Amino acid sequence: MSSTRLLAGFIGINRHADQNIPDLSCARRDATALWALWQDTLLETSPILLVDEQATVVRIDEVFAQTLDTANEQDIVLLAFSGHGTHNHRLVAHDTDKENLAETTISMAALAERFRRSKARHILLVLDCCFSGGASAKVIEDGLQSRGSGFSLEESFTGRGRVLLAAANVDEEAWEVDGHGLLTYALIDALQTSDGPLEVAHMMADVSGRVRAEANRFGLTQTPKWVGDFEGGFTLPTLRPGTNYYKEFPEKTGLHVSTDINELAGFNLPQTILSSWAAAYPDGLNELQLSAVNEYRLLDGQSLLVVAPTSSGKTFIGEMAAVRAATANQRAVFLLPYKALTNEKYEDFTALYSAKLGLRVIRCTGDFQDSTNAFIRGKYDIALLTYEMFLNLVVKNQGTLNRIGVVVIDEAQFITEPNRGIIVELLLTYLLASRERGISPQVVALSAVIGDTNGFEHWLKCNALISTRRPVPLEEGVIDRSGIFEYIDPDTLTVQTRQLLPQGAVVQRRKEAGAQDVIVPLANVLLKQQVGAKLIVFRNMRGKAEGVAGYLAKDLNLPPAHDVLALLPSNDLSKTSARLHDCLLGGTAFHNSNLSREEREAVERSFRIKNGSVHVLGATSTLAAGINTPASAVILGETEFVGEDGRPFTIAEYKNMVGRAGRLGYNERGQSFIIANTTLERRHLFQKYVLGRPEPLRSSFSNSHLATWVLRLLAQIPRLLRNDVSSLLANTYGGYLAGRADPDWRQRTEVHVERIMVDLIQYGLVEQEDKHVQLTLLGFASANSSLAFPSIVRLLQVLQQIGSATVSLERLLALTQVLPELDDTYTPLFKNGSLEKTWPRHVAIHFGEDIVHLYGRSLTDPLDYYRRSKRTLVVNDWIRGTSMETIESTYTNNSFLPTSYGDVRRIADATRFHLRSVVPIVQALYPILDLNDEELDTLTTRLETGLPVTALPLIKISTLTRGEILILVQNGIRDPANLWALDETKLGELIGINRAIELAKFRP
Structure with a gap:
């Protein structure tokens, strides 16, 4: 046997x-x-x-x-x-x-x-x-049909x-x-x-x-x-x-590693990627990264909050967790605040992880290039998304979260941001609530410098790894007009002063004394200190950022940045393009929203590499948010924002800007400078910012926005008892903090919530069955939108006034301009300009008088009537393919208040973003309407690219710029087949021989 x-x-x-x-x-x-x-x-x-x-x-x-x-x-x-x-x-x-x-x-x-x-x-x-x-x-x-009894x-x-x-x-x-x-x-x-x-x-x-x-x-x-x-x-x-x-599940072993990156092989990470990491980080894992792996068990799947200065290596902690999950046949999601950051990370991850590991890397930022279907179906290993896209997709497609092994939230301190904080908090609340359904992806939250975590890690139910140590020491201080620099010596941690600029070096250069008087001699000194030094000068306005690059290009005698000039587009140029060209001839550049994508990428690339020819960068504060542009030194021309409030920088915002100073592998120490006018102001700014402690982390939760929070939270659950709605708020970080500080908060909030529920039911957003409440179809469309509750109410009122008979996508594009979110979008308007008053008449001709009548209602500022009209016309010209030069000149009524490329893109992007929310609400309100998804996709793609319908086939060739596509269309070339039918000489006649040679690399 x-x-x-x-x-x-x-x-x-x-x-x-x-x-x-x-x-x-x-x-x-x-x-x-x-x-x-x-x-x-x-x-x-x-x-x-x-x-x-x-x-x-x-x-x-x-x-x-x-x-x-x-x-x-x-x-x-x-x-x-x-x-x-x-x-x-x-x-x-x-x-x-x-x-x-x-x-x-x-x-x-x-x-x-x-x-x-x-x-x-x-x-x-x-x-x-x-x-x-x-x-x-x-x-x-x-x-398939069953046979017989099944x-x-x-x-x-x-x-x-x-x-x-x-x-x-x-x-x-x-x-x-x-x-x-x-x-x-x-x-x-x-x-x-x-x-x-x-x-x-x-x-x-x-x-x-x-x-x-x-x-x-x-x-x-x-x-x-x-x-x-x-x-x-x-x-x-x-x-x-x-x-x-243990080979397949190394997290079960409690493995500890040294600084040698190759030891991460014990966590089943492929040697291919370890070799690439080891080459990129020759000194191995730093102290912060070692703590994350050994003490906080990052690669064993433990959730973690990491708070550390810029350039401390915390992003690599998130990257390790993501790659570990992806190579273990789980899915990893990386969330970022800006589309530009997402695209930058996508390019880096694609080059490394797709090419060397064969991992499927996708992105979703709200653009026509998005891999949304792949994300929903789980056809990826690493997905990079903006905060808004992730929350929208996981709430609408509840099965998507089941497939995710790790969620990395980069720049988690954005939870405090007044406008974007609600998105970060809602997506984290959703992740926490999902644990009750047995869905518990690892959460890795990465934050720049903050003060006290204020219980954030306890709310997230994870440990906190907090470090103030910088890999490159920072000489941080304030300099005044006498040239005296007061600073913290990073070696002794003592307060020091020294005469950094020679007596008489600071001279008044314009009619009034200003930051320029100090910036010019200071930049001269800093660039002479070290060969290949890189300097960022932060200014609080786009114009000032361009201005500082302009006068430093003239005063510093730097060699021209010919390599960057060769990369710049040559068609559809804005006035800003000409200013950038002049700056680059003097070895400087600027970084703000007035640059096109191609211009911004060319500038960033040259500034970040060691031998790049751009040595000085004038920038607005958005450059501090995660974009990979470390510098040898940082100068702050101001310590407050512009605008109606003109609020001072928070200490955390200041620390993140100066945190750009110090390039690991390039500088032994970084330097940062705030410009002060007097000795008294120098001492005040030094005490407030240099010695100041960053503010505690807080929630953007506000009772004035309670209805919006309730509506958004209701979208995260199918139905619940009406009396339990306030419990949804208690689960947020804001609710956690409020409940911890005030035992009566929950009781008082219940009264407010009940009034909100009455409004939500009245507007048809919520329905009640017995004691349970749930969103209606209209409510679900509203709750999953980008709109605040007051905006939804205004939209519903506007739609009821015009009825369904005249609704079309084009008219909805115009109607979107009445929303508070669009009113909050900066629109340059010369108050006394006669031209500005003609915009409503042009809108009436193109879109109808009823639209213009609606523009005159719900005004917080009478001038919003003209701003709404102007935005509509700007967007209409943009999607028709009108040249940027024509748009700028048409809508500039005063040279001191120009309409620039950045304004056009901001208005078009805001319209595109919120139109995506408006259409589902309209469709839910008027089911009889046929607002075709394909037509909506076409319109939003036009808003993104600034192209007419006839030009859209050419966007399949991703390297073509808007200006090149417009030239090709004007010459009868409207799809890739037409383009590739041209020989190199003919194509060179249209877009330039260098670009034709470059495009030849992509010829099928």
């Missing part, structure tokens, strides 16, 4: 070749964990592991043949499948074709027949999938010693937790808990009970279904983790 053999096959499928089948996160881990435990314990066996691309229909069938078909009367077979099922009881393979499911899936009926035919003494089949459920479940719609697990999987364990009942979803399917998670634990052989019958009851209890803990229902016959003493060996298991 032959001896007993243990035959095992483990199948786990995260990735699917068909783009219409959503990818999963934990299935591969499920199969790999079971295989590794089996292999480590039963060394003499040869368990089969099929994951992702290996798990084709043919290979899965071969596994069944090698186990079920070859087993004899003494053998025990264990088969485990983790992946998608279909509603018609079929298992989905990697190469399943959703359009041909009958031929490309594994039929459960056929598998049951194989079950019955097998000679094996005992068989255990574990299915961690489901055959019913919503978008977040391990199931896909198949459209398929029955009880009737099909029968026979002596045959046992089937399914993750859930036929009408339930199968959930995931802690990186595994809920069923597999319980099974792995059960297989390791016994001292001797495991009775399968007892194990089934134990696993089923654990799954039910764990699901209940998260407010879910999942009831494992097991059928079969345990006759004959069906046992399995107890499994123990060993080499294979």
Whole structure:
């Protein structure tokens, strides 16, 4: 008689070749964990592991043949499948074709027949999938029709010693937790808990009970279904983790590493990427990064808040967590505040992780290049998104969060920002609330310098790693007009003063004394201190940033930046383009919103590299927010913003700006300077900013915006008791802080919330059934919009006034200008200019008098009537492809208050962003309207690119600039085929020979 053999096959499928089948996160881990435990314990066996691309229909069938078909009367077979099922009881393979499911899936009926035919003494089949459920479940719609009375697990999987364990009942979803399917998670634990052989019958009851209890803990229902016959003493060996298991799951070992980056291989990170990291960081991991890995267990999946100065290496901490998750077949999401930052990171990640590791890197910023569908379906390894895009996508597509292993929030201090803070707080609140549903991705929040964390890490339920140490010491201080520099010596941490500028070096250069008088001699001294020094001068206005670059280009006698000049576009130039050209001839540049994308990238690239020819950069404060432009020294011309409030910089804002000083690998120390007029002002600014402690972290939560918060939070849950609505606010960071500071806050808030609920119901945004409330379709469209509640109310009132008969996308573009969010968008207007008063008449001609009448209502400033009209016309000219030179000259009524490229882009971007919110609200209010999604996509793409419809096919060639596309269209070239039909000489005649040669690299 032959001896007993243990035959095992483990199948786990995260990735699917068909783009219409959503990818999963934990299935591969499920199969790999079971295989590794089996292999480590039963060394003499040869368990089969099929994951992702290996798990084709043919290979899965071969596994069944090698186990079920070859087993004899003494053998025990264990088969485990983790992946998608279909509603018609079929298992989905990697190469399943959703359009041909009958031929490309594994039929459960056929598998049951194989079950019955097998000679094996005992068989255990574990299915961690489901055959019913919503978008977040391990199931896909198949459209196949059942025959007869349908398929029955009880009737099909029968026979002596045959046992089937399914993750859930036929009408339930199968959930995931802690990186595994809920069923597999319980099974792995059960297989390791016994001292001797495991009775399968007892194990089934134990696993089923654990799954039910764990699901209940998260407010879910999942009831494992097991059928079969345990006759004959069906046992399995107890499994123990060993080499294979710890190799696949190094986080279970508690591994500590040294500064040597290559030691991260112990966390199963590929050597390819470790070599690239080691080359980029020759000194290895710094103290902050080591603490994150060793003490705070970053690579073991522990959530973490990291607070550290600029250039301290905290971004690499988030990067390590993201790559660790991605290479472990989980998905990683990197969230950033600005589109420009997202695009910069996308280029870096694509070059490194796509090219060297084959990871799928995507981005979603609200642009036409977005990979939104790939994000929703999980067809990525690392996704880079702006805050707004992430919150919008995960709330609208609730299954997306189930697939994510780690979420990295860069620049988390934005939670304090008055306008953007609500988005950061809402997305973090959503992540925290998801834990109650068993969804708990690792959260890594990266913050620049702040004061006290104010309980932020406790609210996030994670540890805080806080460091004030800079990799490059900073000589931080204030300089006055006498040339005396008062500063902190970073070596001794003592206050020092020295005569940095010679007596008489500071002279008045204009009619009135100003910062320029100090900046010019100071820049001269700083650039002579070190060969290749890089200097950023922060100014609080676009014009001042351009001005400082202009006068330093004349006064410093720097060599021209010919390499940057060669990269600049030569068509559709703004007046700012000419000023940038002049600055670059003098070795300086500026960085503000008036630069085009191509101009900004060329300037940034030259400034950040060691031998780049741009040595001085005039910049507005937005450059301080994460853009990779470290400098040798930083100068602040002012310490307050411009505008109606003219508020001073916070200490945290100041610290982040001066934090740009000190280039690791280039400078032994950085230097920063605030410009002061007098000795008294120097001492005051030194005490306030240099010695000051950054403000505590706070929430942007405000009672004046309570209705907006309530509406946005209601979008995150299906329905709840009306009396529990205030509890949603208590779960926010703002609610956490308010409740901690004031025991009566919750009670008082309930009164306010009840008044808000009355308004929400009155406007048709919320409906009540018995004691429960939930959003209506109109409410859901409003809650998932970018609009504050007062804006939604204004929009609804405007729509009711014009009715549905005359609504079109073009008129909605004009109507969007009445929203408070657009009124808050800076629109240059010369108050006494006669030309400005003609704009309403032009709008009436193009869009109708009723639109203009609406512009005259709900005004906080009478001049908003003209600003709304002007914005509409500017946007209309922009999307028609009017040249930038023409737009600037047409809408500039006074040379001291010009309409510039930055103004046009800001207005167009704000219109595009909020139009995306307006259209779903209009569609929900007037279902009879046919506001075609494709037409909306076309319009928003035109708003983004500034092109007419006829020119849009050319945006497929991403290197073409707006000016080049307009020239091509004017010459009858309207799609890529037309373009590639031209020879290089002809193309050179249109856009310049150098650009033609460059484009030839992309010729198909």
